[in-house]
Amino acid sequence: xxxxxxxxxxxxxxxxxxxxxxxxxxxxxxxxxxxxxxxxxxxxxxxxxxxxxxxxxxxxxxxxxxxxxxxxxxxxxxxxxxxxxxxxxxxxxxxxxxxxxxxxxxxxxxxxxxxxxxxxxxxxxxxxxxxxxxxxxxxxxxxxxxxxxxxxxxxxxxxxxxxxxxxxxxxxxxxxxxxxxxxxxxxxxxxxxxxxxxx
Ligand code: B4P
Numbered sequence: 001x002x003x004x005x006x007x008x009x010x011x012x013x014x015x016x017x018x019x020x021x022x023x024x025x026x027x028x029x030x031x032x033x034x035x036x037x038x039x040x041x042x043x044x045x046x047x048x049x050x051x052x053x054x055x056x057x058x059x060x061x062x063x064x065x066x067x068x069x070x071x072x073x074x075x076x077x078x079x080x081x082x083x084x085x086x087x088x089x090x091x092x093x094x095x096x097x098x099x100x101x102x103x104x105x106x107x108x109x110x111x112x113x114x115x116x117x118x119x120x121x122x123x124x125x126x127x128x129x130x131x132x133x134x135x136x137x138x139x140x141x142x143x144x145x146x147x148x149x150x151x152x153x154x155x156x157x158x159x160x161x162x163x164x165x166x167x168x169x170x171x172x173x174x175x176x177x178x179x180x181x182x183x184x185x186x187x188x189x190x191x192x193x194x195x196x197x198x199x
Pocket of ligand 1: 009010011012013014015016017032033034036053054057058059060061065085086087088089090093124125127128136145171172173174175178
């Protein structure tokens with residue numbers, strides 16, 4: 001089983017690039033942002049609680065997000081591998097993910113960190129907000145999300161760097177060229193033709 005994390009600040013292209021990697025490598029996609037938005041749109045108790053944080057540009061509490069990931073992993077025992085998009089976002093989440101994957105003897109092999117200048121991130125998110133109507137894509141909330149990212153999420157890069165798993169990728173190229181670069185990193189671990197692991 002091959003497990004990879006797509007990492008980076010809001011708007012860096014995690015969702016966009018995940019779509020490409022899932023299609024190409026048959027990985028199972030887990031996006032905590034999508035899972036939370038689904039709970040919000042169904043107005044479940046979890047969604048009602050999560051919305052208060054999301055609309056304010058804050059991270060949803062660790063225990064809520066870790067619980068969601070845990071049940072998603074249990075629901076998909078036959079997956080060939082997972083792409084974690086937007087998770088982990090705190091060091092506590094990273095530790096919890098390691099423990100959850102220990103049961104499957106399938107650790108995170110690779111963390112792809114997309115690096116994009118801050119003004120480009122804001123431009124993308126404001127643009128997305130106009131199309132999607134996402135309530136967290138306004139300049140005011142984007143600024144809070146960015147602060148939250150540097151305070152709580154950026155240390156996760158260090159967590160994986162010391163494990164030798166982090167690859168920093170320039171994320172302000174075209175969508176296709178970033179996709180090609182990410183693909184080369186993934187193919188150091190899996191052979192897309194034979195569908196076999198190289199590790
Ligand atoms: P997410 O849904 O993960 O929001 P995001 O970080 O904005 O998404 P992403 O980075 O994937 O956006 P993308 O680049 O695809 O999270 C939303 C909220 O949920 C969080 O703020 C938090 O409150 C909560 N949450 C989620 N996970 C959590 C966790 N683990 N713990 C606690 N809380 C959590 O898209 C950006 C735009 O850029 C798109 O319009 C795209 O078309 C464009 N774009 C992408 N690549 C481009 C490129 N190369 N060039 C030009 N444009 C590009």
